[in-house]
Amino acid sequence: MPSFDDYQDDFDDSHDFAASREKTKRLVLDLVGRWYWIVLFLILGLLGSAYYLSKAPRLxxxxxxxxxxxxxxxxxxxxxxxxxxxxxxxxxxxxxxxxxxxxxxxxxxxxxxxxxxxxxxxxxxxxxxxxxxxxxxxxxxxxxxxxxxxxxxxxxxxxxxxxxxxxxxxxxxxxxxxxxxxxxxxxxxxxxxxxxxxxxxxxxxxxxxxxxxxxxxxxxxxxxxxxxxAIAGYARALEVKGLLDEMEATVNQLERRYRPAHPKMQAALAELDHLKERFIKEFEIARSASTDQAYWQRASSELPPIDAPDDAYMRVARQLLLARIGVLKSEIDSQNQVFNAMLTxxxxxxxxxxxxxxxxxxxxLANLPGIPASPKVPTVYGMGGVCGLGLGLGLALLLVRIDNKFHTVAQVEAETGMTVLASISQLKEGILDGIVSKQEKKTNRNSPDHEDDWDSTIVFREHLMETNFAEMYRVLRASISLLGDEKTRKVTVFTSSIPGEGKTTTSVNYALAAAGQGKNVLLIDADLRKPAVHKEFGLKRDHNSCGVTEILAGQATLQDAAFKLSGVPNLHILLSGVRAPNPGELLSGPRLERLLEEARKFFDVIVLDSAPLLAVPDTRIIAAQVDNLCLVVRAEYTPKGAVRRVLEVLKEQHTPPAGLVFNGFLEKRRLIGSNYSYGYYRYGKYGSAGSYGYGAYGGYGAYGSDDDEPRKKNRRRKRASRPRETIES
Incomplete structure (x- = not known):
């Protein structure tokens, strides 16, 4: 996932002020694009305030x-x-x-x-x-x-x-x-x-x-x-306690130098025991005196028995004595101050x-209040609205920060610096088939037989020709024709960064759009690892006895492998052929260049559907031999980092794309203009984002053949296939 550097302004360099302002503007637009989160939390904040007011007591x-x-x-x-x-x-x-x-x-x-x-x-x-x-x-x-x-x-x-x-x-x-x-x-x-x-x-x-x-x-x-x-009665006990403390310190020092059986050690321990007996005796005399009897009647319960092990009695007695002396001294100081103050x-x-x-x-005296002092309704609603607005803005900013996908044409162009040739809205099979069924009932005319096996994402069908779906691909056709002289820029390849971005659907619909203009078109399935053009038209991979693999291997010619698609004037198809064990080696040889040169002689437009750039190296080999390299970027799907990496790779090998095709965006009123789309035309409102129906490739390392993958079932009635036609016919 890329970092949030796209929205970080560099204020240190004055010459970057315009770029920083543009990034800030884009950040604001991205936040505005998520207005629904801000509004949602604002409403939740106000609803929370209303709920609080309904529960809070009036004071x-x-x-x-x-x-x-x-x-x-x-x-x-x-x-x-x-x-x-x-x-x-x-x-x-x-x-x-x-x-x-x-x-x-x-x-x-x-x-x-x-x-x-x-x-x-x-x-x-x-x-x-x-x-x-x-x-x-x-x-x-x-x-x-x-x-x-x-x-x-x-x-x-x-x-x-x-x-x-x-x-x-x-x-x-x-x-x-x-x-x-x-x-x-x-x-x-x-x-x-x-x-x-x-x-x-x-x-x-x-x-x-x-x-x-x-x-x-x-x-x-x-x-x-x-x-x-009372404190005078403890004088002798305090004196013995001082001697006892000194002797304990002496014994601790002797223990570091002598063993217990040493004469000095024995004498010191005997003296320590004597002092302990004296302290206990003096302590008992002091606490039995009448001067402080009331205190010791309460504190005696804390003393253990005299014969308690480990000198527990003496240890507690010393603590109580010191605590009592401290209290009496504090009381003497306090009473001295009180006495002097009373005299003054x-x-x-x-x-x-x-x-x-x-x-x-x-x-x-107080008046009877008539209006509650709290809660204050304007204040509560104001705080609820501010908190909700803040949470909504925070969530929107977080979503912008972690967002790794493209949403609009303007965003793609701003972040890649490339021109978007056309923006293709999301093609949902159910909507397209529904339009066809509705038009069949309205015109009382069924779709042609050859369209029954076609994939629903092909928009150049009899009852879809006038929809804005077909018009989007006509815009793509016009944009590519304006890239240069059509007589010299005949070969166009469609590829993508990663699998699943819709390059095959784009290639097929672009080829049909060019054929509908009366041009002689050749559609080549150059994805030798996982071909999909035959599926779009309901064909088998071995529909023709040979294909691109056989031509590159020197086993067939273009005239043998290419065939005209039934029911579609001006369109010829060259399938991938048998599975190639070494697609990269086949494409890197001189035969691909000769194939394209020969195709230029027979056709006005040559369209190649190739493999994803980051999945396999095949398209990088093809890129040097084509006139127009078009990179398909799928909205809400393609990672920004993948597109950046593809552009870097193509720049390094000096084959930059001619432009981008922004595919699969979801039409929204707030994005009209940002996607160069047509708005809500008759068939423009067709639901939320979903899958395309032309299969997923999987991860980068899983890109390969799908020979065993079953063909899609026909959505409409099955018809007999028409006889194959060659280029000469």
Whole structure:
């Protein structure tokens, strides 16, 4: 598969700007050519948005507002001042907002009967799965019962938002809920509850501020003394632990130098055991002391038995001791800070008789919401459309990136630099036979007998002469005639990159088109490995006693091997002959040149159907001896890399093709003009791409004879063959 270099712009070289712009234009056109994917995903995005809106609950928002005021007093209480707008920091407002989420306040609100009895307090569960996919039905989506107070308080906290209104001292309490009445009731209850609680706290603080400070300072002093006494009781145990740690380090060092039986090692181990016994003794004394008895009653369950193996008891005891010492030191530091802070506040309270007092008032209660706040229909549809459009464009770009086939004439010409002589639309046997049957009924005239054995892809039949299918091959005939002087450019070969591109059908129809113009035509089956011309006309490979193989082998002449096709004026056929064991050697000899020179004397047009270029080397030998080399490229089938390789090979041997034949494209309205086609004429609309009916060759390495392959069955009535006619007749 070729890379995506065809669409990569090289912006480093300024002289490539025009080419880069052309590539970009082609990329855009390729994306537009896949508009159906973009539209499909856009529609899917909008449908997904509609489905989401049908399932998502409608949420209503109700907001109440609280005004935070500050009453301040100057030092010594000389004047009092009340400010509706305080210039304190925003942190103070955020603190007041956070206080509204206190569990105590929300539990008081959740316990009120007027809140718990509101209809629709508990929202119904939401399921985005349809019922047919296993989603719940209406019975299963009933609203749950009202939960206990703590759980309801947690739900209220999730439904509620508190924010500071910019540039003001107002706190907006917003509650979002599927039931408008519930949203309003909770918003009002939180605002009123907060005001009532705040007023009670301020009243209490006015009467006992100094008492609270004294009590807190005494409490801090007691905790500090208790922690200091407890840590003093662990002094001996900590001292022994230090000695034990040093001895363990010493033993570890001695183990690197001495064996266990060494006297120094024995003495060190004895000293270590002694210290362990001392540590356990001192630890037991410390944890039994009354100063920290409450802690050890809780922690004793973590200690293993004293006689536990591997010194498990001592190891856990050391960990618990260190953990407890760390906690006590932290508590001492903390209580020192608290105690000092209480002393400072006590002194300030003594100087300032009136402490700073905060208060709040209701600014406004909530209104009953009438319009849901979410989901926002335009936003949801917009996001769905943008996501769908993005996915569609992404898929279209991916398809362009991995696309390895040709789709239009314009694309073939742009990417190969070759002229397309004609574009042949897809020939479907069913459509063509249907046209013939319809015309037979309309004209009350059956098809000629000799056409009964012909393949359905031959369009130059009596009832198909006026269709645009035949006209496409007449365009090919005209394009080849304009390549040069017809008297000197008589020999035309049709080939392809790989098997299955329709070169045989193109050769046969082109020969019939030229014969219909009154020219004397010779159709040669030069594909000696897998001939197919005889199948097109319903003949056997040995229809004539000799063919191309016999002529090249010197066993027959052109007059002996060529025969005139029954019912078709001006057309002679030269079949491939018997199977050749060495086709390449036969074609490379001088007899092929003599055969073509002799044919030029008798015929106005010589048409060769040859083997695929990449499958076998036969056509490369023929290419140097013909006048017009036409490369058939099949739409939606031929890999781009195969065509590029063929053009490189032909260029290397100085036999470039005269032009390309774009074969088998599917007629689409969006491609009219890109394929130089005729649009939707009377018989132009004939369905989607499919197989041709003239057989597949298989892979590159499988190209060979098909002598044993059965002939196609006649689609119409079988007729007796007409007598063979020679060139002389």
């Amino acid at each position: 209503y928002k109700a907001s109440s507002a609280v005004l935070i005021k500050t009453a301040t007093g100057t030092v010594m209480g000389r004047t009092d001042q009340t400010e509706d707008i305080d210039l304190r920091s925003l942190e103070a407002m955020n603190t007041a907002a956070a206080e509204m989420f206190r569990p105590e306040l929300l539990e008081k609100i959740a316990a009120r009967s007027e809140i718990r009895d509101i209809p629709g307090l508990m929202p119904k569960p939401v399921s985005y799965l349809p019922t047919w996919m296993g989603g719940p039905d209406e019975e299963e989506l009933k609203a749950p019962a009202v939960p206990p107070v703590p759980q309801l308080a947690g739900l209220i906290s999730n439904w509620m938002e508190v924010g500071v209104r910019k540039g003001t001292r107002l706190l907006d309490i917003t509650v979002t809920h599927p039931t408008p009445e519930v949203a309003k009731a909770i918003a009002d209850a939180v605002a009123l509850g907060y005001i009532a609680e705040l007023e009670g706290d301020v009243s209490t603080s006015r009467t006992g501020a100094i008492e609270v400070l004294v009590n807190q300072s005494e409490e801090a002093r007691e905790k500090l003394q208790s922690a200091q006494g 506040r006590k002194e300030e309270s003594t100087v300032n008789k009136e402490a700073e007092e905060a208060s709040a008032a209701i600014h406004s």
